[in-house]
Amino acid sequence: MSSYTVGILGGGQLGRMTVEAAHRLNIKVAILDSESAPAKQINLVAADKHVTGSFAKASDVKVLASRCDVLTYEIEHVDTKVLEELEEEQPFVEGTEWYRIQPSWKTVRTIQDKFVQKSHLAKFDIPTAKSIAVGTSHPQGLKDIADQIGFPLMLKSRTEAYDGRGNYPVKTVSDIEPALKALADRPLYAEKWAHFKMELAVMVVKTAQEASIDSWESSTLAYPTVETIHEDSICKLVYAPPRDVSKKVTEAAQQLARRAVSTFLGTGVFGVELFLLADDSLVVNEIAPRPHNSGHYTIEACGMSQYEAHIKAILPDQASRIPEGATDLSVGAAIMLNILGGPQPDSHLLVEDAARDVPGAHVHMYGKGDGRPGRKMGHITVTGFSMSECENKIHSLVQMVDAVRAHRTDTSSASKEAILNTAKELAKTRPPPPPRPVIAVVMGSDTDLATLKAGLAMLDTFEIPYEVHITSAHRTPQYMLDFGKAAASRGLKAIIAAAGGAAHLPGMMASETPVPVIGVPVKASSLDGLDSLMSIVQMPRGVPVATVGIGNSTNAAILAARIVGTSDAKVQQKVQDHLQKMEDDNMEKEHRLQREGWKVYKKLDA
Template identity: 55%
Template sequence: MKAPVIGVLGGGQLGRMMTEAAHRLNVQIVTLDADNAPAKQINAKTNHVNGSFTDADAVRALAKECDILTVEIEHVDTDVLEDLAAGTDTRPDWRLVPATKIDVQPSWRTIRVIQDKYHQKEHLITQGIPTAESILIENNQAADLEKVGAKLGYPFMLKSRTEAYDGRGNYPVRSTADIRGALAALNHRPLYAERWADFSAELAVIVVKTDNDVVAGKWRHTTKAFPVVETIHEDSICKLVYAPARNVSEIVKQTAQELARRAVASFWGKGVFGVELFLLPNGDLVVNEIAPRPHNSGHYTIESCHMSQYEAHIRAILGWPIPTESIDFLTPGINAIMLNILGGAHIDSHLDVEERARSVIGARIHDYGKGDSRPGRKMGHVTLVASSMSSAEARVAPLIELVDEIRSERMNPQTTLQKKLKIRTYSQRTMSDDRLSGKTPIVAVTMGSDSDCSVLAPGIALLTELGIPNIVTITSAHRTPDRMTQFAKSAADKGIKVIIAAAGGAAHLPGMLAASTHLPVLGVPVKASALDGVDSLYSQVQMPKGCPLATFGINNSINAAQFAARILALHDVSLRVRLEKHLADQTSSVIEKAEEMERIGFEEFYQKIKR
């Protein structure tokens, strides 16, 4: 039996990828959007409709070409969708034309609620779904925002209720000084304020709803969830998606899926929904926003899952089966990273990223066909799939660096983007490059006396080798206590993230630093003239409860430096790449020596190393 024809309101990148999925299923797609929109470029099978998805007459024209209507963007005219779904039309110039009744998925009612973000929040609250506290702004006056600040506290987020996406329509109000700028930027929009979410991670779940109705308590039967992913936003636009989410327990992932499914089950109609969530420091989850369509956070599903979010959407609105296992990862150990490519200061800046990606093993490039770019416009994305997250991160690192360079030029047009052939990855840079560029030190190395220099020298050399900006100084716990305390208390404000401290004898320096800062302090006991450094070791490992100090072997600054690098690499992909190379070099060195010893024999090898 021939599949119904699907009409899609919107022909951007989401519509384009939906069309690609439809082609593989032999499903016909008709698109309403501007001529030569991305979705239309790859679909010559039908006569598409040119026009705007906000134009009621254009939507009616699309309805006459298809059996089911769906959306790739929620900013559409829901009044005409309501009429079409009911088979009624009150426009005088359409009365002589037979009424068109058409299936709209998801329901126009769902789209109407979700496209007004304040109404979306109200709906979620009535359904018992936790979300950030929001306050309606009545008059868009400074006095209104001052009242919000008094109630919610600062900072809070000022948001447009409608037509807000990719950072447009959001303005962080950090103090009363920001109120004037916020109103200047958003005053022409209907607004609401949202309590600031001090989250530890942003998560996202793609949910498939397979039933038209809203049946309380039946969310397990009407919804299915793709894996939980972590999203990284920059300038309020999604930059990176990590699948699965990093450093998140299985319990939190399961809770996130269930919360997302409950939220989606409360809406009407069928299809794929993108659910954004905040993971709070106490482990609680709140729903941030919901999109009634495929979502940027689900691009990874194309390469990583048995079924992409786009195929799942088509199957859902057609009523075709979606086995639960089909929306899981291809294999249990799969890891993926999706990187968005945004337009830069030049019309072809995004092409630089695509060109670099062609040399990256396993990179899957998706160019959206939008032609000349605009600053900040989504022009494409790259997905990398690997057997481990560290491997995927290593491969994507040079692409992230180039994206950051393009953003820097976009945000500051006065700077000049490095020439393509001269851009180097962090692994190719040297410490002198960082110092010349004025990079702020992030590791502080201190000692109780200049006699400890020889102990710390190997660790400092390793920091330099790994390209970690550092500063080295002397602070004595006994001879300069005021200097030591000031050093510890001001370190974080100066950009320091880890402190390495070496001391001998009583060795109070590392412990006192740990007591004076929230930063991680790594202690290196120094071998003194008496007791062979055991006194220093005991002094550091016997810290009282509530004052943690990581302590390493006597005179072992190498381990302290490497441990500092591991801490920093948790949030620095480029450093992680350099660290992994360093560890791999260590392994290779041992293997080479073992092979040489086996080849020439122990005696000869021993004499060689003695020389």
């Protein structure tokens, strides 16, 4: 394993989790930050190499550089001038042609100024919201810009802005003066309002030092696209995968993020925030040249965490050894919830305590000491076979987080009891979300419902969430096709489709979805359902439909349960229990037959 020492500018929670990953790789890490920084608390191996000081102070940065082989960051608000000087003095890791500063200080300098960042991306045709630099603090100057891009717009600080700090929404002319006053003495730019329907994020690993958008496929790897929920401009929840988003969109987001990151110099992990617009197009919002809050979930949910990937990507002997698939989800779904400080220094610990009652909740506390409203104090990740399972697990913890937030301004009077009582009240008004259906049962006509009732009862027995629809292939063809196209992104694992007569529904549904389709032939008034059976079973090569016997919706339900059970152990156990029950029932009949004899047995059954 690598013998290099990594120096990190900044020792907060991102640095702390990077240190944890480095320890598992037997790599030493030195931190530049305050004496009690979270990353230093757990890093005694290289304690003699730590620097107590500021990552914004040139002399302190130089001391850290003298003690390390490779320099990287956990925050981009660093002095790039001193990094430029350090590279001039010694550009490469000794004995290699690998740059000591990863990613490049040039990349950080570009990203530090958000307007310059947007301008850089525009040069490579990476879609972003239209932005215009504000060259004057006079209200008329912003009014002229508003005339160009329209209201509403977002007035943003070009530098040193994060978690919503440095942003001011300008919805009408009357907001201009308050906005300029709130962001006085800052370099500003105006950004056209993005009417997005969802915020997405992708963590990207860049393993090549050069910048080339033409080689984005070979120089980058992407973690899954995730959905992010923000509150008070701070990330609250991360859903992996995003809810109700098509695979086409999630893949497009990964490709866009990788292309954007490939335009920057240097290696490491980058956090890419995106907006999903109403027409399913994507624009890049911001990029961070480091691990990111939206990637915390990767610790438990992926083959390799973003922190391990970052350590490997910045080292000359490891960057090329991050294998394809290492960044994929290793669980069915995951949700990450941020723990923020509340009204009292220890209010956030109520969330940590509540997590102890949630099976499989992975708690990460950052060691920051006293909390304050809005300060990130930790996070919790839950994983499961499905998004429904994860939503159910984390529900009570979201209520506790919301209860802490509800009292965040009551710094003098909010007690633990008050917060707990608020959490109880929230639980009464916000029941856990119903399970998301994993099986869809569709029919061509409501007359087919009689055939499906036995199968629906079987799904109830297995306690599998399902939904029932009428999606006629002939009377509502577009609705049927749209249903099939959206099935996978909605989390459906199997579709049971019943149809009689020509029975086109199962085959047409299968032509539009990668989700397995199980056809149930319905016995019609003529041919006893044989026509339906032959229609469903005789699908053209390349578009398979599993087919059960005429009218046998019970078998369709059991087959669908077996499909779901391949990724859900609880459902698989239900199917196993069903098999055991059938065996027990049959053996009971066998024992009775042997005990009583066939004559009596037959008489009893008569």
